[in-house]
Amino acid sequence: MKKTVFVGAFAASALVAGLAQAQSTLEQVKNRGELVCGSNTGQAGFGAPDANGVWQGFDVGFCRALAAAVLGDPMAVTFVPLTSQTRFSALASSEVDVLARNTTWTFVRDVDLNLTFVGTNYYDGQGFMVTRELGVSSALELDGATVCIETGTTTELNLADYFRVNGMSYEPVPVDTAAEAQQQYLAGACDVYTTDVSALASSRAAFAEPGDHVILPEVVSKEPLGPVVRHGDDNWADIVQWTLFALIAAEELGITSANIEELKTSSNNPEIGRILGTDGGFGEMLGLDNDWAARAIAAVGNYGELFANTIGDQTPIGLARGLNAQWTQGGLLYAPPFR
Amino acid sequence: MSSTTDPRQTAQKPGKPAFHLSMLLYDQRYRSITIQIFALFLLMLGAAWLIDNVINNMRLLGRSFSFNFLWQSAGYDINQRPIEYDSTMSHGRAALVGFLNTVILAILGCIFATVLGVLAGVLRLSNNWIVSRLITVYVEIFRNIPTLIWILIFGAVMAESMPAPSSFRGDDPASSMIFDAIAITNRGVYIPAILFQTDLGSLTLGPVAPSLNWLLVIAVIIAGVYANKLLIAHATRVQNETGVRPKTWWKTLLILFAPVALVFLALGAYLDYPELRGFNFAGGTHLRNSFLAMWLGLSFYTGAFIAEIVRGGILAISKGQTEAAFALGLQPGKTMRLVILPQALRVIIPPLISQYLNLTKNTSLGLAVGYMDLRSTLGGITINQTGRELEGMFLLMLTYLAISLTISALMNVYNSRIKLKER
Numbered sequence: 150m151k152k153t154v155f156v157g158a159f160a161a162s163a164l165v166a167g168l169a170q171a172q173s174t175l176e177q178v179k180n181r182g183e184l185v186c187g188s189n190t191g192q193a194g195f196g197a198p199d200a201n202g203v204w205q206g207f208d209v210g211f212c213r214a215l216a217a218a219v220l221g222d223p224m225a226v227t228f229v230p231l232t233s234q235t236r237f238s239a240l241a242s243s244e245v246d247v248l249a250r251n252t253t254w255t256f257v258r259d260v261d262l263n264l265t266f267v268g269t270n271y272y273d274g275q276g277f278m279v280t281r282e283l284g285v286s287s288a289l290e291l292d293g294a295t296v297c298i299e300t301g302t303t304t305e306l307n308l309a310d311y312f313r314v315n316g317m318s319y320e321p322v323p324v325d326t327a328a329e330a331q332q333q334y335l336a337g338a339c340d341v342y343t344t345d346v347s348a349l350a351s352s353r354a355a356f357a358e359p360g361d362h363v364i365l366p367e368v369v370s371k372e373p374l375g376p377v378v379r380h381g382d383d384n385w386a387d388i389v390q391w392t393l394f395a396l397i398a399a400e401e402l403g404i405t406s407a408n409i410e411e412l413k414t415s416s417n418n419p420e421i422g423r424i425l426g427t428d429g430g431f432g433e434m435l436g437l438d439n440d441w442a443a444r445a446i447a448a449v450g451n452y453g454e455l456f457a458n459t460i461g462d463q464t465p466i467g468l469a470r471g472l473n474a475q476w477t478q479g480g481l482l483y484a485p486p487f488r
Numbered sequence: 489m490s491s492t493t494d495p496r497q498t499a500q501k502p503g504k505p506a507f508h509l510s511m512l513l514y515d516q517r518y519r520s521i522t523i524q525i526f527a528l529f530l531l532m533l534g535a536a537w538l539i540d541n542v543i544n545n546m547r548l549l550g551r552s553f554s555f556n557f558l559w560q561s562a563g564y565d566i567n568q569r570p571i572e573y574d575s576t577m578s579h580g581r582a583a584l585v586g587f588l589n590t591v592i593l594a595i596l597g598c599i600f601a602t603v604l605g606v607l608a609g610v611l612r613l614s615n616n617w618i619v620s621r622l623i624t625v626y627v628e629i630f631r632n633i634p635t636l637i638w639i640l641i642f643g644a645v646m647a648e649s650m651p652a653p654s655s656f657r658g659d660d661p662a663s664s665m666i667f668d669a670i671a672i673t674n675r676g677v678y679i680p681a682i683l684f685q686t687d688l689g690s691l692t693l694g695p696v697a698p699s700l701n702w703l704l705v706i707a708v709i710i711a712g713v714y715a716n717k718l719l720i721a722h723a724t725r726v727q728n729e730t731g732v733r734p735k736t737w738w739k740t741l742l743i744l745f746a747p748v749a750l751v752f753l754a755l756g757a758y759l760d761y762p763e764l765r766g767f768n769f770a771g772g773t774h775l776r777n778s779f780l781a782m783w784l785g786l787s788f789y790t791g792a793f794i795a796e797i798v799r800g801g802i803l804a805i806s807k808g809q810t811e812a813a814f815a816l817g818l819q820p821g822k823t824m825r826l827v828i829l830p831q832a833l834r835v836i837i838p839p840l841i842s843q844y845l846n847l848t849k850n851t852s853l854g855l856a857v858g859y860m861d862l863r864s865t866l867g868g869i870t871i872n873q874t875g876r877e878l879e880g881m882f883l884l885m886l887t888y889l890a891i892s893l894t895i896s897a898l899m900n901v902y903n904s905r906i907k908l909k910e911r
């Protein structure tokens with residue numbers, strides 16, 4: 150008798166595990182009533198809690214837009230801070246639904262790690278920051294320097310390649326988080342801090358004397374950063390991808406968080422109508438309702454607004470649009486047509 | 489129950505009644521075996537379920553289980569390299585570098601922790617009030633704060649409070665080197681290195697190639713220690729026969745140091761001093777912050793535990809032993825060395841083995857200060873770059889298990905040599 154109970158419990162638990170597997174990410178998110186977003190451990194401008202403990206930033210904004218699209222509430226997001234070492238296991242093990250944490254899109258990650266990169270929300274490149282008093286004006290003068298670097302990142306590999314190709318030597322000081330890297334760099338334990346230029350700018354903005362530090366002109370790699378989801382749930386990947394495209398297309402078409410209600414009724418541009426759900430029924434094709442994109446844009450603004458509010462040149466981070474301008478403005482942002 | 493009532497059968501097999509299946513549960517002789525087999529069966533079932541689960545999930549994710557990544561190019565650099573390594577070499581090679589770094593840290597840590605621990609353990613029993621209280625403070629502070637915190641504290645102190653290499657520059661530098669030979673900077677300590685003019689080449693042992701020069705030096709040192717042991721044994725024999733112990737201290741010094749000095753002279757050994765070149769010091773040996781933080785943190789922490797083990801071992805020896813030794817006219821130092829410690833060792837060694845194992849396993853905290861041990865290379869960067877968590881963790885577990893079992897085996901051999909011989 151006891152044996153049967155045991156076997157029964159065993160089978161039941163296996164069945165439950167199997168059911169949890171079978172449920173799609175969208176269903177899981179809807180049942181849970183909130184989105185779990187893998188975020189940075191704290192990078193000003195991109196993803197960090199503010200003084201009230203509310204997460205703010207460019208990547209955080211994307212998660213809020215996604216939550217608004219899927220659940221109708223931009224605040225229904227739990228942010229899980231992940232280091233560069235833990236981020237992929239957290240995503241693969243379903244600990245988070247989406248990873249929006251300046252993660253570079255590479256072949257191995259996309260193909261071998263079985264991740265799906267849905268697009269690029271920030272085109273970045275790796276750069277070097279040094280103190281002004283070091284008197285260095287080019288990365289080619291860094292032979293023999295001590296370099297602080299976050300382990301487990303593409304920067305680590307680019308750094309090794311760059312110094313080898315240029316026949317220079319260096320002393321790597323591996324660190325676990327950006328905060329630790331900044332501390333080591335400010336203490337002078339390394340001459341150079343290297344990571345994506347956007348992150349360098351974000352770190353520098355948080356320093357006591359930002360003027361004492363220069364970012365060298367060399368950009369040594371392509372770092373397309375974007376949201377990542379698990380391989381195998383194509384519907385969820387579509388939702389994340391088209392939420393990103395909706396934000397980008399909204400800027401291109403002039404939809405802002407301010408004029409969105411007005412455009413819903415007054416616009417006669419059919420593409421605006423399709424994005425805002427007054428036409429075409431696109432939301433239902435995704436398994437959402439037709440207001441999804443309108444809610445996302447209303448929550449955080451279009452791509453340009455989100456950029457300007459979090460990391461743009463009016464903020465302490467002070468990043469120019471550069472490559473991240475619309476394709477019509479000479480940048481690389483190009484959303485496929487909503488059709 | 490017919491068999492037990494049949495008198496002929498009982499006579500044929502005394503005490504062996506026929507076996508019934510129900511006896512597995514109701515007979516005390518078999519019940520424990522039944523329970524054990526049942527428990528083992530459950531355990532195996534559980535393990536099979538876990539393994540099956542992993543295989544299934546891997547298949548669902550479209551992942552394979554393969555160690556091929558070990559032969560792919562690693563692509564990252566490692567700062568502390570006991571063997572030749574650059575970023576074009578394989579992940580396997582990087583793991584080997586990490587393994588050697590782990591072993592180096594474990595060996596040096598165990599040595600320093602033992603020295604600290606024995607000293608502190610003996611001194612805590614000192615009659616001198618200040619000394620014993622100071623040691624109590626050391627033991628209690630280090631024992632009651634987690635290792636990781638100590639490692640971070642040592643790392644932060646080194647990085648934040650020591651001068652940068654640039655402050656050694658200029659005609660009137662803010663900092664200067666000790667004896668023009670040792671530079672203590674916020675990037676680590678630079679000490680002179682011993683180099684040889686004559687190079688005997690290196691021995692190729694698979695992936696590692698130790699220098700023959702150093703192998704020769706080590707061989708000479710081992711030979712010297714062995715010769716010295718023979719000398720002492722001889723002196724003891726003479727003392728037993730004649731009652732007079734021949735003077736051996738100058739012979740010991742000669743045997744231990746003269747051959748090594750000769751080898752150094754013959755190979756043209758010289759000191760390579762560190763000097764400021766470019767951004768950093770070049771030349772000499774660079775003891776990195778990460779290494780020093782790990783070494784000091786682990787040694788002081790484990791040393792505090794060893795101190796308590798040593799103190800416990802000494803206190804376990806009855807006071808009568810000391811009194812008897814004093815009555816024979818032995819001085820306190822000799823009493824400790826000849827009477828107390830040899831007996832105390834029997835109590836000390838078994839718990840000491842666990843401390844060595846703890847220290848070795850704690851080296852895996854290296855990533856906290858960027859020490860490139862096995863956990864940071866194979867278990868950190870390699871796993872992250874290749875996405876082979878399962879394989880990497882599996883290798884990591886096997887390696888730590890192998891290291892720990894080796895230490896355990898060596899220490900058990902030592903333990904069986906010093907334990908009370910029962911004849």
